[in-house]
Amino acid sequence: MSTQSSYEYPALVSYEPNPKPVWKLEKVKIPPKAPGDHQVKVRLVATGICHSDIIVGSVPGNAGPGFSYPRILGHEGVGIVEEVGSGVTTTKVGDKVILSYNYCGNCDLCRDNKQPYCLQWVALNIVGKPGLFEDAKSGETVTGGFFGQSSFAGASIVSETSVVNVTNLIENDNELRLFAPLGCGVMTGSGAVLNGAEAKTHDIVMVTGLGGVGLGAVMAAKIAGCREVIAVDRIASRLDLARQLGATKVIDTSAAGEKGDLVGEAARVVNGQRISIVIETTGAVPVIEACMKAMGKRGRHLQLGVPPPGTEFQFPLSTFFSDNKRFECHYLGETTGQEQIPKMIEWYRDGKLPLEKFVKFFPASDAMAAMQSMQDGSSIKAVIVW
Missing domain, CATH: 3.40.50.720 (NAD(P)-binding Rossmann-like Domain)
Structure with a gap:
């Protein structure tokens, strides 16, 4: 655990839709405090765009309590652990991770291994948390915590339940980027x-x-x-x-x-x-x-x-x-990332899950074009590379 000072990171910030999503590439800060209990700071290297990002980014800001703009979406992130908070047991600094959704782990559905239907699912994955990010210029609060990760940022404070440690399962960084869709779409x-x-x-x-x-x-x-x-x-x-x-x-x-x-x-x-x-x-x-x-x-x-x-x-x-x-x-496939992602990586190794046939990479500066390519059918799974 460390207490490094705040850093600036590029982020795809979502603003009030018009009615389509409005995403702008800007600089944000993570406030200068270490990750909290059972939280991890991850430097993102890539993130998939999912249709859920497009759907949620199209929802008006007055949709419900706590739902507001600006906010950072994204929930198919992959990256490298930079810091860990107290109580974290699944990963350490330097580990390579694939991110998935968040769940409370305590409700009756979670205890029955039905984590995708967690009674706190909307609060933990959709509404988000203010204060996880700040606009680098104005200091305005930017909501984060989408699906426990907000992977449309160059770095994020992530719930430990969203982290799948794949350090010993991948061969190189290119493969890590390719595996971004495993956290949601392909798993679902x-x-x-x-x-x-x-x-x-x-x-x-x-x-x-x-x-x-x-x-x-x-x-x-x-x-x-x-x-x-x-x-x-x-x-x-x-x-x-x-x-x-x-x-x-x-x-x-x-x-x-x-x-x-x-x-x-x-x-x-x-x-x-x-x-x-x-x-x-x-x-x-x-x-x-x-x-x-x-x-x-x-x-x-x-x-x-x-x-x-x-x-x-x-x-x-x-x-x-x-x-x-x-x-x-x-x-979400009636499973968790911790359970399903290692299986999918094994299928990939066996040639049963050839992700390279439908994943297309885009630089973060082309994020709006990447979103449009998914809507018009010119790409199937767009992955943003930071």
């Missing part, structure tokens, strides 16, 4: 298939939306040896990549218009066989409704994509009941 998709749905070899899995989360699900379904893996998207290049990563069938929803006949196409590509698992990552109501219809009896629909506030969808309760279909909302 792969964990949904293997931990949430507990997919088996007899299952037919349909994955809608082929971003980092969806492709994580496709690769996990292949790892599980599922009988069929149906990949659904409207961007041809993503469908081609999904085939390379394990999809046995693909459906291009652009071919039949915006809504398309996803129900009919899904039945056609599997010759009427029962689709037993749906991993839905788009959050789009027409896709959700189509998936519920396409899914077979006793099927499980895992909703990963976040719909806009106020969104509703319709499905006949009589059909829902008679076919025993299940609709579930799943967070």
